[in-house]
Amino acid sequence: MARKGGTRERVYEYVRKRILEGTPPTVREVQRELGFRAVQSAQEHLDALVASGRLEKVGRVSRGYRLPGSNGTASFVPLLGSVQAGELSEAIENLDAYVAVDHDFGDRRGFALRVRGDSMIDAGILPGDIVIVCEQPDAENGEVVVALVDDEATVKRLRVRNGRVELHPENRSYPVIVPAGPLRILGRVVEVRRYLESDIRPT
Amino acid sequence: MARKGGTRERVYEYVRKRILEGTPPTVREVQRELGFRAVQSAQEHLDALVASGRLEKVGRVSRGYRLPGSNGTASFVPLLGSVQAGELSEAIENLDAYVAVDHDFGDRRGFALRVRGDSMIDAGILPGDIVIVCEQPDAENGEVVVALVDDEATVKRLRVRNGRVELHPENRSYPVIVPAGPLRILGRVVEVRRYLESDIRPT
DNA sequence: GAGTATACCCGACATATGTCTGATTTAATA
DNA sequence: TATTAAATCAGACATATGTCGGGTATACTC
Incomplete structure (x- = not known):
């Protein structure tokens, strides 16, 4: 060499x-x-x-x-095991598990969420995967979002059909969710992660 | 208190x-x-x-x-667009794209690789996904590895059957690879990532 | 009250650290 | 050869920084 x-x-x-x-x-x-x-x-x-x-x-x-640019300036976002109803900021408090992300969220905040269930398995999002979320109250058609359904956070793809907002799972075994009232969107999924080894997985 | x-x-x-x-x-x-x-x-x-x-x-x-423990000490690993034959260390040289990881690889080195093809789609690894790899020359049965097949790096699940090493894709459309000679293993996949937005995706 | 522990304050010292001015060496060039 | 630019060296200064000894006030315990 x-x-x-x-x-x-x-x-x-x-x-x-x-x-x-x-x-x-x-x-x-x-x-x-x-x-x-x-x-x-x-x-x-x-x-x-x-x-x-x-x-x-x-x-x-x-x-x-x-190091210049967005690269090199890693930040950390809190990892939420699960999000029940109520304020998201409360769920973020008192967390000591953080995951490193190498981009920033601008003015918005970011958080991470562990995925439950296999309703998004056809989109390559498996149970136990961790999604990095940019906190925002709305989203565009086709984006994967975290929304509050039955007082629990769930990951689905957002579709707008005939002016109505729908939450589409990516698994034929699950039905499309059509919210009765206004939909509470917690944020937009910007990244999906899967840790294949237990000893490196965030708690 | x-x-x-x-x-x-x-x-x-x-x-x-x-x-x-x-x-x-x-x-x-x-x-x-x-x-x-x-x-x-x-x-x-x-x-x-x-x-x-x-x-x-x-x-x-x-x-x-x-911060105590491995968490909090983010490090960066180089991102390889693709790995052809030859020395891995050469491919790692002159890279300016890095991804942040929040665990360390002990004595070993780590690198990231962009996945080509859909041969692991049933394992939730999609084309364009990025795998974080711990560089090591061998692996255990059932682990997802990066191996050199036909002078190109490929991601497959390693299986040992009847004392023979096999590379199993997780996609029924692809055949099992049974190496003729000795198999060159570049490392073991410890993490899978998917960036859903082009502007945060590493180059 | 005496004792003790905690939290905060004051002043100080030795070293670390960013920065500056100027000199010396080295290599390429007109 | 003379010039020029880059790289390195030498010495120094003002401030930053980790650390230390000792002080004050408050609350609590014996």
Whole structure:
């Protein structure tokens, strides 16, 4: 294999590795890692990486280097085992299970929900799967949503037919749900996850 | 003892929030956030939280507070669009798409792979899904693996029958693969993901 | 009341850390 | 050769930061 790139590249690799590990390095840690005898050498490489857009930094604070873009800035959303009626914010309180997501929800909040039942199995959503949900009060036709049906959160595909909102399961064994009154939508499913090993599954 | 809404709890909430955002706070940042007039007040709360096991800290370094356990320490694994023959490590080089995972792979490395084809559709793995893989050279009977078949990476369920290794698709339209020679296993699938929106999908 | 524990405060020290000014080396170029 | 730009080094400064010793007030226990 060809020899690894120059010093600039090694600085970038090290900083990225540290950021990914959760602790961005200080300037002097970069200096020591790369074997520089002057702080300034590390500083200039970092400045150059920031100038070229490969790194970002926040003000004059320690360990202030980040990876640009939405990537690299992982956030966590609370995992709800099940959502009964009532306020969603109450269900989110006092949770200590979180799952990492690598995109943000803009102004809205996000949460995760464990799927019960096999009503969406034809859409590749199996019992026990975890859906990442963007909290919002309405949704478009065809989107997979989390809605409150009989005081319990359920995952279904939303269809608008003849001006009426319907919740379609993706399993021929289940009937289409036509809400009598107004439908309470908790959010829109943006991601589906399945953990195949018990020891890495969130509690 | 610790009453709900107490100062101790507010300190914990703030520190956790900051850690999840990627930048653990300094002692003085905690002080300012909570309105303490003395650094020591924040320090003592932090010490207490560490003593009770709700926080962890690394040495005398700045921003050294962590959330205990594997949870909270998100890492990133490289996303491979496809894996052809040859060394996996080469395919991992020069990737700038990463996905966040909230568990670690121990001594092993992890990577992500975009699934092609619908051969695992009955296992709820659809075309375009992303599998998180723990890199390892072998696997147990019944595990979903990534293996090299005809110089291309493929996702199948591994079965051992009569002492012979077989790769089983989960789709009746596809035949069982019985490797002629030794089977090259790239890793074991530990997680399946599906992004339902194009704008949050990793490149 | 004496003792004790908790929570908060004050002031301080040694080191860590971001940043700056200027010099030296190195390599490519006119 | 002289010039120029990049990379590295040297030394320093102001502030940030972890840590420490000791103080005050309140509540509770004996």
